[in-house]
Amino acid sequence: xxxxxxxxxxxxxxxxxxxxGLFRERRNGLVTLALLxxxxxxxxxxxxxxxxxxxxxxxxxxxxxxxFTLDNYASFLGDGKLVDAFFxxxxxxxxxxxxxxxxxxxxxxxxxxxxxxxxxxxxxxLLPLMVPALVSAVGLRLFWGDVGWANLTIQLLPFVDxxxxxxxxxxxxxxxxxxxxxxFTALLTLAALEGIDPAIEEAAEVSGASRxxxxxxxxxxxAVPGILAGSVLTFxxxxxxxxxxxxxxxxxRPLSVQIYTVSAIFLHWNExxxxxxxxxxxxxxxxxxxxxxxxxxxxxxx
Amino acid sequence: xxxGGIGAILATVALVVAAxxxxxxxxxxxxxxxxxxxxxxxxxxxTLIDTNSGANFQQYFTKTFVPEAQxxxxxxxxxxxxxxxxxxxxMKAMTQGQGDFDVVFMKDNDLVNWVKSSIALxxxxxxxxxxxxxxxxxxxxxxxxxGTDVNYEGALFWRSQSATIVDTAKIPNPPKSxxxxxDRRAEFKGHITMVRPDAKSGGGRGYMYTFFHAFGVxxxxxxxxxxxxxxxxxxxxxxxxxxxxxxxxxxxxxxxxMFQLFKEGTAWIGDYAQDYTIWATTQGLxxxxxxxxxxxxxxxxxADGHLVVPSNIPDSRKPLAYKLIDYxxxxxxxxxxxxxxxxxxxxxxxxxxxxxxxxxxxxxxxARKPLFTVTxxxxxxxxxxxxxxxxxxx
Amino acid sequence: xxxLPATYGRAIWDGRRVLGSTFLLAFLLYMLAPLAIIAVSSxxxxxFGPTFLPEEWGLDWYVWANSIGNIPEVxxxxxxIAAMAVVMSLALALPTGWALGRRRVPIRGFLSxxxxxxxMLPPIAFALGVAKLxxxxxxxxxxxxxxxxxxTITLPFALLVLSATFAGLDDRLIExxxxxxxxxxxxxxxxxxxxxxxxxxxxxxxxxxxxxxxxTLTLLTYGPHTxxxxxxxxxxxxxxxxxxxxxxxxxxxxxxxxxxxxxQSQLKPDKLIGGLKGV
Numbered sequence: 001x002x003x004x005x006x007x008x009x010x011x012x013x014x015x016x017x018x019x020x021g022l023f024r025e026r027r028n029g030l031v032t033l034a035l036l037x038x039x040x041x042x043x044x045x046x047x048x049x050x051x052x053x054x055x056x057x058x059x060x061x062x063x064x065x066x067x068f069t070l071d072n073y074a075s076f077l078g079d080g081k082l083v084d085a086f087f088x089x090x091x092x093x094x095x096x097x098x099x100x101x102x103x104x105x106x107x108x109x110x111x112x113x114x115x116x117x118x119x120x121x122x123x124x125x126l127l128p129l130m131v132p133a134l135v136s137a138v139g140l141r142l143f144w145g146d147v148g149w150a151n152l153t154i155q156l157l158p159f160v161d162x163x164x165x166x167x168x169x170x171x172x173x174x175x176x177x178x179x180x181x182x183x184f185t186a187l188l189t190l191a192a193l194e195g196i197d198p199a200i201e202e203a204a205e206v207s208g209a210s211r212x213x214x215x216x217x218x219x220x221x222x223a224v225p226g227i228l229a230g231s232v233l234t235f236x237x238x239x240x241x242x243x244x245x246x247x248x249x250x251x252x253r254p255l256s257v258q259i260y261t262v263s264a265i266f267l268h269w270n271e272x273x274x275x276x277x278x279x280x281x282x283x284x285x286x287x288x289x290x291x292x293x294x295x296x297x298x299x300x301x302x
Numbered sequence: 303x304x305x306g307g308i309g310a311i312l313a314t315v316a317l318v319v320a321a322x323x324x325x326x327x328x329x330x331x332x333x334x335x336x337x338x339x340x341x342x343x344x345x346x347x348x349t350l351i352d353t354n355s356g357a358n359f360q361q362y363f364t365k366t367f368v369p370e371a372q373x374x375x376x377x378x379x380x381x382x383x384x385x386x387x388x389x390x391x392x393m394k395a396m397t398q399g400q401g402d403f404d405v406v407f408m409k410d411n412d413l414v415n416w417v418k419s420s421i422a423l424x425x426x427x428x429x430x431x432x433x434x435x436x437x438x439x440x441x442x443x444x445x446x447x448x449g450t451d452v453n454y455e456g457a458l459f460w461r462s463q464s465a466t467i468v469d470t471a472k473i474p475n476p477p478k479s480x481x482x483x484x485d486r487r488a489e490f491k492g493h494i495t496m497v498r499p500d501a502k503s504g505g506g507r508g509y510m511y512t513f514f515h516a517f518g519v520x521x522x523x524x525x526x527x528x529x530x531x532x533x534x535x536x537x538x539x540x541x542x543x544x545x546x547x548x549x550x551x552x553x554x555x556x557x558x559x560m561f562q563l564f565k566e567g568t569a570w571i572g573d574y575a576q577d578y579t580i581w582a583t584t585q586g587l588x589x590x591x592x593x594x595x596x597x598x599x600x601x602x603x604x605a606d607g608h609l610v611v612p613s614n615i616p617d618s619r620k621p622l623a624y625k626l627i628d629y630x631x632x633x634x635x636x637x638x639x640x641x642x643x644x645x646x647x648x649x650x651x652x653x654x655x656x657x658x659x660x661x662x663x664x665x666x667x668x669a670r671k672p673l674f675t676v677t678x679x680x681x682x683x684x685x686x687x688x689x690x691x692x693x694x695x696x
Numbered sequence: 697x698x699x700l701p702a703t704y705g706r707a708i709w710d711g712r713r714v715l716g717s718t719f720l721l722a723f724l725l726y727m728l729a730p731l732a733i734i735a736v737s738s739x740x741x742x743x744f745g746p747t748f749l750p751e752e753w754g755l756d757w758y759v760w761a762n763s764i765g766n767i768p769e770v771x772x773x774x775x776x777i778a779a780m781a782v783v784m785s786l787a788l789a790l791p792t793g794w795a796l797g798r799r800r801v802p803i804r805g806f807l808s809x810x811x812x813x814x815x816m817l818p819p820i821a822f823a824l825g826v827a828k829l830x831x832x833x834x835x836x837x838x839x840x841x842x843x844x845x846x847x848t849i850t851l852p853f854a855l856l857v858l859s860a861t862f863a864g865l866d867d868r869l870i871e872x873x874x875x876x877x878x879x880x881x882x883x884x885x886x887x888x889x890x891x892x893x894x895x896x897x898x899x900x901x902x903x904x905x906x907x908x909x910x911x912t913l914t915l916l917t918y919g920p921h922t923x924x925x926x927x928x929x930x931x932x933x934x935x936x937x938x939x940x941x942x943x944x945x946x947x948x949x950x951x952x953x954x955x956x957x958x959x960q961s962q963l964k965p966d967k968l969i970g971g972l973k974g975v
Binding site: 357361364365382388391392395396397402558562565566567586587589 | 741742743744746752760763824827828831832836837915916919923938939940941
């Protein structure tokens, strides 16, 4: 499953792209290879190579650069705290993705209508992407903290007695993750919804379906590929989130924070490297499974 | 290939921009340390890496020290703030003769780490002729830091002082000893605070060491296994765990979080660097009713500040590095530490302190008396990695 | 026709305009809240205890921020590095995005996963490898070097967006140009590029903001001459106080927001989002 095999490209008639014209069909693999080289060359040099260095580090004895031992993995997997951190990362990522979708779909639907501040709202979606995570973390900590504006407002209600603890809790973290990472889901959901041919919607309405039916049976199903594509990005970013849980997680420390703690504070870089490898492999497994599921569901054939 | 054409153009543009942007040679651009404009004649520059200073000292260095030093020494000083672990990693990746960290200012436990990591540093005692002011420090006392032989590779710049910090508006009659704090803990439920022991900052680890020491744990008994086998450790650990249930929940991750708690009125009593706390009250960052004082059983003498010269810098730069260190150990600078920043000097300059230096802080000898030297630095490592296991809040 | 459950359901459905407005208002507050409180915190001279507003106001923190941070220089570094990252990312991603989006690529699925790989790990995981590599190549503490380090994580964005953009181009227009006898080069410049411009701009914006806000990779490849705003903020936050961090954050935000406003005046956001169509 790739980017090209998605709704927009459906116009091209499905898998196995035949490109007319300029793009006169050249089975010239060499040309393709030349085109692919800059991008993947960049990834190979800037990312794969350092990653290989880290991979080597993970098998090296503590304090060394090379050598072979499985101790680092053993101490990671044998440490209950760290294993918990792993599952915490997954839990947070899943919840954040779910709630991002719950936020993005109504939002995208609302933004389809033209109204005066529509453009402003669309820019608002971009806001978390413009702000460094550390800054957002501080802001979220202040606003949702025990004496932050959120709590002060809540405590104005008569039946509320004392501050409600939001920071340093899992619901709080999910709330923050959504703030940070929903833009990916929202933008792609919006793009998908706007990419639906209005004629289809009109046809459905003309046939007598109520707005509600059109929404449930026509619009949403067609938007699903976009929603899912966006939520993949949200999931990936949530799984690797670092600054926000560091500042607002309290005793909840997901894997990324633990990698930082083990590497930069305890100075066990080798063990940290092993944890990073596990984290990366997990991400890959998720992605592959995700794409497999999509293919099976037939979404890619839309 | 046609597509390649565009790519080539863009790549060329990238290279051109890169060429224009990458021409920042040392000494030519205003370094981001506030040294713009005041550079010395002759274009000599020296890089001072600071891994020890909090916000208070960062301001001091940038606004006061660097401009004065540049004027007095006639060189440009690149003052860069960084962190211990990252600087260490960068040092490991540098090659001999190519190092660009001329003088590094670090905490004592960082110095121990660097020595243990086999980072080559200059033996400063052997360069006494280049650093005459070094004789104003306790040179022999500096051979060993935190129980580790560091072979005179550090010059003591300042002596940090931890103290119990209290918001006297919330606690008018604060406890005078750790035992009293423990006995009165119910009175302060939810308002006692300390930084997490696995934080970057060592405040929480110092807290634990000091607490355990106050309850008689013999840290000299040997390695940690031996220490932890003692009855005193078991008792102290139990008491500490009990105390944590009376602390702010969760424990602040880093000092800024802890000070935020004081600001909010949630935290009433903690333990932190005296200089930072007093300075913070003058800045309106913490309640003006905050006070700092040492507990009767003593405070651990940790986090002194040392200056080092990495051996991997070009030999031609070493004389300049020694000159800078000599300047930093001069009475002028050392007394600034005392009078402006409430920090005790590393040299004997305190003997020449003006009369009004001690209005907000205890006089030097009185403050240093209750301090005890930390001889078991592996205890700090233990607290760092395992301290949280002793924390049990509901 | 499916019955909506009970009158409540119908009421909600009929009242969806009001519901929609409320929802949007809540969304607005939710998004702006953290930034608003940072703004207030940055001008609060003293702000103790549980109060809605600071007791005293003042610009002290900005003066403070300016004194311990050489903000103009740091700002300049951040912007230059981000711009270089854009140029390099686009240069690498244009040809490859084209191939991924429109040409026959045998292991497309695998390559697609590979592209996302750099975004899947938190930078701390491989930043050490980057640092080692860059030190060996002498790229540390150069604007080019830091920008190149940023390209590691901005390239995936650029590839993602550009391949989708190219894949989503309307073939008929391109074919029409061909049929009219236009040479491939001209077709590319006059037909393809304009069509793809929204996507290219989307990619450019993503890359710019990512680089501008990037922290971990910068931390391990920067030096005295290449301090960027996120690094500066971190160094100040690390041992400093929240109000100062707030002031620096506000300063940091200004160029980001300016870029956003600039782009949106030149390019309608709908076009921007349209550039992602087909992804």
